[in-house]
Amino acid sequence: QSALTQPPSASGSPGQSVTISCTGTSSDVGAYNYVSWYQQHPGKAPKLIIYEVTTRPSGVPDRFSGSKSGNTASLTVSGLQAEDEADYYCCSFGGSKVFGGGTKLTVL
């Protein structure tokens, strides 16, 4: 079975907004509101930035937001900053493949 599908790359200029998609199935993303997103900088452990589709943990800037429509979840980063350059992974409860393949976000 395939992992959740994410675009391999995304980019934007400082101050712009970027949206990263995560496409699953009716058994995972479409079935549950348990989608989470993780940010990973090179050589570092992943960090939870969104859970339960839309909720930000304490300390995560409100520039990060999540949403879901049908079998596709999305992460939007508004007001891009240089430190947002990282890999981003989606994750969903329900499927046999837990994580998406990851998206490398480049701040131009």
Add this chain to the structure above:
Amino acid sequence: EVHLVESGGGLVQPGGSLRLSCAASGFNFNIYWMTWVRQAPGKGLEWVAHIKPDGSEERCIDSVKGRFSISRDNAKNSLYLQMNSLRAEDTAVYYCARDGGFYKFDSWGQGTLVTVSS
């Protein structure tokens, strides 16, 4: 503050064994599902295995079934991953993570590198 520290990684020959440990502190370890996630060099995250708070239920991915075993010792606030019959494709950084519920991995260790090579 939640703290997870992995240890036990290293270089091992194909067919060999390693036991990874994850020491937990700063939270009530015995009420959380705990998970191992790995990341091969230059690749994405891969969920490997998880275990119920009381240790009575566990699950792992097909590619490690029969070779890897997850366990925990709640008295020692520790999580383990016994890895046998290691293969080159098991080479990865292995992270332990706390599952805050329904795959909300809210705390991660720094990872330990396992290299399987002759």
